[in-house]
Amino acid sequence: MKMLMSLSLLLILYFIYGFYISQYDPTIIKQKLKVETSSGFYDYRGVVNVHTDRSIGSSSPQVVAAAARQAGLDFIIISDLNVFDRKVVTSNQENDAIDGYTGSTLVISGGKYSYLDSRLIYCSTTAQEIGRSLGEAQTTLSDLLSQRLPANKDNLLILAHPFKAGFSWSGEIPSGLDGMEIFNLKSQAQRAWEESKLSVLWTLLTYPFNPKLSFLRLFFEPTEELALFDQVSQKRKFVAFGGAEASARAIPAKNFLIRFPSYVRSFEVLSNHLLLRSELTGNSHNDKLKIIQALKAGQFYVSVDLLGDPRGFNAYVEDGSNKIWPLGSALKFKPNQKLMVSLPLEPKDFYEVVVYRNGLRYATFNTKTLQMPITEPGTYRVQVRVSPYLPLPDAKRWITWIYTNPFQIL
Numbered sequence: 512m513k514m515l516m517s518l519s520l521l522l523i524l525y526f527i528y529g530f531y532i533s534q535y536d537p538t539i540i541k542q543k544l545k546v547e548t549s550s551g552f553y554d555y556r557g558v559v560n561v562h563t564d565r566s567i568g569s570s571s572p573q574v575v576a577a578a579a580r581q582a583g584l585d586f587i588i589i590s591d592l593n594v595f596d597r598k599v600v601t602s603n604q605e606n607d608a609i610d611g612y613t614g615s616t617l618v619i620s621g622g623k624y625s626y627l628d629s630r631l632i633y634c635s636t637t638a639q640e641i642g643r644s645l646g647e648a649q650t651t652l653s654d655l656l657s658q659r660l661p662a663n664k665d666n667l668l669i670l671a672h673p674f675k676a677g678f679s680w681s682g683e684i685p686s687g688l689d690g691m692e693i694f695n696l697k698s699q700a701q702r703a704w705e706e707s708k709l710s711v712l713w714t715l716l717t718y719p720f721n722p723k724l725s726f727l728r729l730f731f732e733p734t735e736e737l738a739l740f741d742q743v744s745q746k747r748k749f750v751a752f753g754g755a756e757a758s759a760r761a762i763p764a765k766n767f768l769i770r771f772p773s774y775v776r777s778f779e780v781l782s783n784h785l786l787l788r789s790e791l792t793g794n795s796h797n798d799k800l801k802i803i804q805a806l807k808a809g810q811f812y813v814s815v816d817l818l819g820d821p822r823g824f825n826a827y828v829e830d831g832s833n834k835i836w837p838l839g840s841a842l843k844f845k846p847n848q849k850l851m852v853s854l855p856l857e858p859k860d861f862y863e864v865v866v867y868r869n870g871l872r873y874a875t876f877n878t879k880t881l882q883m884p885i886t887e888p889g890t891y892r893v894q895v896r897v898s899p900y901l902p903l904p905d906a907k908r909w910i911t912w913i914y915t916n917p918f919q920i921l
Contacts, residue, residue, distance in 0.1 A: 529720035532902045537723050539858040539897045539912065540819040551835065552786040554822040557586035557802070558778050560623070560632060560671060560692070560754035566591035568758040569770050575757075576613040578774035584616050584782070585791070586802055590623040590632045590671075595643050611795040619799055623671060624648045629680045631688075632669040632754075636800050656685035663687050667803050669752055672698045674735045676705075684743050689807050690750030691743075693736040693914060696781060697756035703729040722772070723817050726780050727901065730815070730910050741870030744917050745890050748841060750806070751916050753781045753813035784821060785811045786837060809839025809916035818897060818912045823855025826893050826915050828885070841919040848885040848920070852876075852893055862897045862912075885920055892917035 562568035563575050570578075572589060579587045589609070610620040621634030622641065626649055633641055633652070642648035655668055670691035673680045675698045684691075704711045710728070718725040743749045757777035759770045785805045791798045805811065814821040828836040831847030852864055857879050864881060866874040868889040876883075885891070895913040900906065 532717055532724055533720045535721055535724055535902050537727055538819045539860050539899055540856040553790050555585040555785040556782045557584055558755045558782050559588040559752055560756050561587050561589045562591055562758040565594050569760040572609045575774055576609055576618050579616045580614045582775050582778035584778055586617040588619045588621050588634055590621045592623045593645055594622060617798055626652050629678055630671040632671050635666045636803050637665050656687040658687040667807050690752055692754040693740050693751045694733050695754040695756050699729055726817055745869050750809040753783050780817050782814055782816055783811050784814055810837050813914040815912055821913055826852045828918050839916045844888040844920045850883040850885055853880040858897050860897050860899045865894045867892050888920045890917045890919050
């Protein structure tokens with residue numbers, strides 16, 4: 512009887528706490544009635560590293576595309592693991608890959624392939640096959656990795672989760688690699704589990720009441736990834752990506768499937784925001800080319816969208832002649848250059864805009880807009896960090912909202 516009463520009391524307290532945290536809104540900026548684009552730029556939101564049931568995902572490409580539309584994405588890159596059947600259709604046939612628009616969302620069919628102890632995400636502006644077997648794919652990847660980036664203009668090659676247990680990259684970063692994931696949602700969850708299993712179990716218990724809060728509780732700064740990224744980007748052009756690793760499959764067993772977290776939830780957490788000087792037109796081929804080229808150029812920022820809609824954010828370099836250099840640019844140092852940064856709205860929580868030079872904290876600002884004179888060459892990037900107050904048992908903590916790709920001032 513006492514045990515029953517104790518369990519009943521715990522259940523009551525659990526639902527009382529659930530009601531308490533359900534009232535918490537993690538959004539750091541007020542909801543905008545109208546989403547404004549950055550001055551002179553169009554902001555397009557997309558997700559990379561997405562799996563369907565053609566490999567380790569739980570749903571067909573058509574279902575995944577529908578989830579992307581529901582999440583308001585402008586594009587996704589599907590990267591099924593070690594799939595070599597490159598048959599692509601634009602109809603709604605089940606289990607066929609998609610390459611083209613479904614509604615307002617552009618679906619780009621790529622792939623993720625095992626290479627040494629790592630995984631590489633690959634997509635191309637052409638119809639070129641990477642191979643019909645893993646051996647052929649690895650030979651193609653080896654050739655692409657050995658090239659210099661200007662010679663490899665038609666392909667996008669990304670190192671996925673470089674420090675995920677069992678898939679860590681070792682040795683030098685090859686010259687043909689365009690960039691790497693500095694943020695991977697599945698790696699985040701895995702590291703959170705390694706740090707504190709009790710905290711992750713508590714997160715799962717609170718998920719039904721406030722999914723956004725649950726995701727934020729798993730957040731940690733990807734310091735290892737950022738250190739590697741800064742090391743490489745000081746030597747050559749290198750691009751930072753955010754990877755969803757979306758599969759909607761909590762337990763990867765063949766006959767036991769839990770679709771958790773859903774594709775829509777995964778797509779709402781983290782995305783890559785392209786800042787383009789011209790609009791997408793709705794033409795699948797042309798828009799695919801424009802998106803892949805912009806991703807390859809690093810003309811985008813990575814955003815933890817759970818904290819708020821970042822559209823309206825911008826960062827660029829302006830020289831004395833008022834010429835604008837977008838994110839990912841490489842330019843020669845000269846007098847009168849300025850780094851220009853603007854936030855869409857003033858965050859309601861304490862925040863800081865941090866400028867990093869050559870991987871080190873260089874300057875910190877607490878203003879919605881800033882103009883920082885560039886007085887010396889270097890590799891510059893920006894992080895926007897916020898300090899929201901999370902409900903008990905948590906408290907205030909720093910979380911990065913926005914990571915930009917760097918400017919190389921030579």
